[in-house]
Amino acid sequence: MAAWPLGYLKANARPFTVVRRDSPVTGTVLRLHGSNTIGAELAPVLLRRWVESNGNLLAPWISHAPLESAAPVQGGNPTLPARVEVFAHGSSTGIPDLVGDRADLAMLSRAPNDRELDMMRRAGAADPRGRSSETVVGLDGLAVFVNSANHVPALTPEQIGGIFTGRITDWRQVGGRPGPIQVFHRPDGSGTLETFRTLLLDGAQSPLAGTEIESSEVLSDQVSGTPGAVGFTGLAYVHNNEAVSVDECGIEYPPHPFLVKSEEYPLFRRLYMHRLPDSRNPWVEPFVRFLGSATAEDAVERAGFVNQAIELGDESITAMRRAALTNPKANSQTRGRAEESAIERMRALTDRYTRLSTTFRFDHDKDVIDAAAEDNLDRLRVFMGRPENLGRKLVVIGFASASGGDAHNLNLSRRRAHNIANRITGFGGITVAEEIGIGRNLYVACNDTESRAR
Structure with missing residues (x-):
């Protein structure tokens, strides 16, 4: 069993140790497990900014297995953990690891389902959707866009899903000029594709029509150079294409960051972190408090997501x-x-x-x-x-x-x-x-x- 390093004990704090044969990290550690969308970029950025805001530095990340990384904390501040850990195997792994004492925070790019809420209740969370257990760390938005020469009216979520699954193959089927639809999309394993499936296909894993493209930048360029093309990426990659508004219940919403922030744009989702109220880890609550700071809001934006800082609409x-x-x-x-x-x-x-x-x-x-x-x-x-x-x-x-x-x-x-x-x-x-x-x-x-x- 790995003990706390000398100098990391503090008054009124219980030693927190990790005894996991399957973990590459031992000793004092803050462990974040779950969503790949959060874990791939956002969680590491937030952890780095948290460590730096407390006067220490985060060493380079070391990956011991696919989607599993850890980084030592360097510096003399004894109020921080010795290491931080991010396992990003998907939202469905977050809460099972949390209640199984394999994680301290569960990352979810969707709301917890009934089974996960019941697991948290049995683990001691009286209100798993309350402030003592749930924190929204940021928002994510998805933009659907077409070649700029193809002026398409607003599409409903059902029409968008039909286009990308191959049920709709000609633009005249959705009110556009007649012509075949050329579909481009991100590959499996992409957080952007996970967002798309969650919001438009009810999480279904059925194959999409068209061509897979790894890079959002390349995908955007491919759509701009292909008449009749359509694609989807994060809001930052529309570039020279024409963004399509989403028609939900009679109101047309353009993919505007403000509408993602106000949670009116239909293709938005919240990004969550969940914890157990009686966590034995002394760094959980300080990190959660940091998530509400201006420094964290800036980190969310820099990582390519939409933060929750209040803005005035134009x-x-x-x-x-x-x-x-x-x-x-x-x-x-x-x-x-x-x-x-x-x-x-x-x-x-x-x-x-x-x-x-x-x-x-x-x-x-x-x-x-x-x-x-x-x-x-x-x-x-x-x-x-x-x-x-x-x-x-x-x-x-x-x-x-x-x-x-x-x-x-x-x-x-x-x-x-x-x-x-x-x-x-x-x-x-x-x-x-x-x-x-x-x-x-x-x-x-x-x-x-x-x-x-x-």
């Missing part, structure tokens, strides 16, 4: 939401006078206020916010305390899903707005000028799946 964002107010697909067909009044009030407010990137999500059909929304409240408190925002006022607008009747949804949206407004004013020094609920009208996300009807 006029194009406001115009998009204003236009949706008149879209019959995005609004209830049976709304009464109260809903009409709320819609008119929202239209007037969009002329005077700027959209913030923060969206507070709730448990389905309830007025209880989730763990990520709690973190966003903290971000909003800090944002409104900046000198440039002193004296500014907030408007809180509540939405509801399409389940239940219009009266139920209107009341639910009002309760949601009221709950958030109360939390904001409870900080002190922040003024909520108005709170309104508009029912199921202009919902922030489509309600066709449980995960998005929130």
Whole structure:
């Protein structure tokens, strides 16, 4: 059994040792296991910035097996582990390793499923989706784009899935000019492809049509040089191509980083880290606290993902939401006078206020916010305390899903707005000028799946 090196013991800390024959790392270690999307680049960057922010350095990573790496921590700060470890065998391995004491943090590029939540409860996590167990470290977005000479109308998620699985082979099938569709996509093992499968194919591993290309840069160039071509990558690789908006429930969303941050763009996902509340590892909580810092937000952006730092939307964002107010697909067909009044009030407010990137999500059909929304409240408190925002006022607008009747949804949206407004004013020094609920009208996300009807 490997003991703590001399000088790493600190007051009130229990020695934490690793006794694993299958691990290349022994001694004092912080272990992150799970998602390849997070583990390939984001986790190593976050760990390096965390170590550096505490005055030490992270030595080069050493890989002892495929997708398994470790790096020694160098320096004189005794409050850091001797080593850090990242095993990136996929999201499905994270929570089993966590509850099996093979990991200290589980990395998931999707929400935990019922089986994983039950495993965490049996391991002692009373609320595995609460703030004591779950942290959203960043957001990921996917851009679908076509050759710039091929002007394609917005595509629904179902149409995008049909194109890349070969069920749709001609652009006229989706409202474009007649001609064969040339498909380019990332290969198996790519985090980008994993994102695509999760968001558009319900995780199905069926083969995609077209040509595999390893590099996002090369894929983008191939689409720009091929008439009738289509591809998908991260948001940063659209380049000279034409990005396609995603039509979800009657609202067309362009692949704009702001809409990923506000969680309105349909092809977004959260990136999670989960922990057990009674972790014996003394570095888990300090690292989790670091994940909410400005340094960590910068690291998320530099790693190619979207961070959660609050931003102001530009006029194009406001115009998009204003236009949706008149879209019959995005609004209830049976709304009464109260809903009409709320819609008119929202239209007037969009002329005077700027959209913030923060969206507070709730448990389905309830007025209880989730763990990520709690973190966003903290971000909003800090944002409104900046000198440039002193004296500014907030408007809180509540939405509801399409389940239940219009009266139920209107009341639910009002309760949601009221709950958030109360939390904001409870900080002190922040003024909520108005709170309104508009029912199921202009919902922030489509309600066709449980995960998005929130």
